[in-house]
Amino acid sequence: MAEVLVVGAGPVGTLLAAELTRFGVEVAIVERREAAGGGSRAIGVHAPVLAALEAGGATERLLSSAVRVRRGEARSDGRAIGAVDFGRLDVRHPYVATLPQVETERALRGDGPEPERGTTVARVAPDGARMWVETDRGDRAAPIVVVAGGVGARNLVYRPEALRRTAYADRYLMTDAAVPPRADAETAVVHLAPGGVLESFPLPGGRRRFVAWDAGGSAASRADRLRRAMRERGEAEAAEAVTEATEFGVRRVLAPAMRRDRVFVIGDAAHEVSPIGGQGMNLGLLDAATLAPLLAAWIRSGSAPEADLAEWERDRVRSARVAGRLAAVNMALGRPVSGAVHALRSRVLGSVLAATGGLVPHAYAMGLDRASR
Known part of the structure; x- marks a missing residue:
């Protein structure tokens, strides 16, 4: 019997399993997807995550193939109005590392266990000093279960009425x-x-x-709509390279708690934030990186480090709340407006970026997350 069973082998579950393995914990991980990749829109790994993963070697593996983005630029009508300079950050990794999710998962896995794929979890329930997990491939048990299976695994733990949900009308098109x-x-x-x-x-x-x-509301294909948007908004040359596009909506869900006795919930299963702003996956990775040593201490000692686990939960819920608010601000800034409001918005944003110095890159690089202290 594994000492910890992880539900979900996306980036967050993969990292947790790898870190627990590094600490000498016997881990099993189950995943409903038959293959790695997909299921996430995240491509950027921020400075606090890169720092947290150095000891396990994941940072070196991530950076071996990632683009190190040191600068972000805001443009309006083809003109630069301000910049976000991650190079100004006083951190070990003053950039955002970008790479596709399948490569992120490969880098995070390290010496962690290979997931049991094609396995759907139907129920998680207490059974004395262990947790009982029902799957479509048979039942199993473990002293500790961590649900990291994203939105689809949320109902294993929470009642729908227990979660704070905010629905947004915004829709987005995306392509690589x-x-x-x-x-x-x-x-x-x-x-x-x-x-x-x-x-x-x-x-x-x-x-x-x-x-x-x-x-939306057009008979044109998603790819055609995206190409048109790119031509109108400053990426006319790149628009010719677009052959397909996906569409997604956004919402915000914040769970008030991430632990109940021997069950933990991390990542999107506990807190779903808009991908506009790029902090959702990083939020979950910091959940995993900070939880792993506490679970390892529990397994080694046979006693739960209750005070440390309570502090971990408070910090992660607070960090999720901050990330959700920042994502909401990003969405508001990017909605359609009249020409006059657009001109005003551009002037104000340019002034804010010029006046705030390192504050904006600090916020966008997860500097407000409590794990970055």
């Missing part, structure tokens, strides 16, 4: 595309326009991630 060589190849760019925001992020291999606010 190989683009022609460009001078800003390693710069993240946010294009502000009356029709809505367009975000452009570097990826390895000369590719970029594009995300555009979408009005």
Whole structure:
């Protein structure tokens, strides 16, 4: 019997299993997906996560193939109005490391266990001094269970009425595309326009991630709508490289608690924030990185470190609340507005970026997360 059973082998569950293995804990991990990748829109790993993963070797593996984004730029009507300089941060890794999710999961796995794929968990229940887990491939038990299976695993632990939910009407189009060589190849760019925001992020291999606010309601295909948005908002040349696009909506869900006795919930299963702002996956990775040593101490001693676990839970809930608010601000800044409001918004944002110095990059690089203290 494993000492800890992890439900979910996305980036968050994969990291937790790897870290527990590094601490000498016997771990099993189950995953309903048949193959790695998919299920997430996250591509950026922030400074506090990179620092937290150094000891286990994951940081070195991540950086071996990632693009190190040291600068973000806000543009309006094709003109730069301000910049976010991550290089100004007084941290070990003053940049955002970007790479596709499947590569992120591979780098995070390290010496962790191979997940048991194609396994769906139906129920998690207490059974004396252990937890009982029902799956479609048979039942199993473990002293501690950690649910890290994202949105789809949330109902294993929470009643729907127990969660704070905020629904947003915003819809977005997204694609990763190989683009022609460009001078800003390693710069993240946010294009502000009356029709809505367009975000452009570097990826390895000369590719970029594009995300555009979408009005919908058109008979045109998603790819056609995204190409049109890119042409209108400052990425006309890159628009020609787009061949497909996906569509997604956003919501905010915040669980009031992340632990009940021997069951823990981390990542999107506990706190879902808008991907606009890029902090959701990092929030979950910090959940895992800070929880692993506490669970290892529990297993070694046979006694739960209650005070430390209570502090961990308070810090992670507070950090999720902050990340959710920041994501809501980002969405508000990127919604369609009139021409006059757009001009005013651009002037104000340019002034804020110029006046706040390192505060904005500090916030966007997870500097407000309590694990970064």
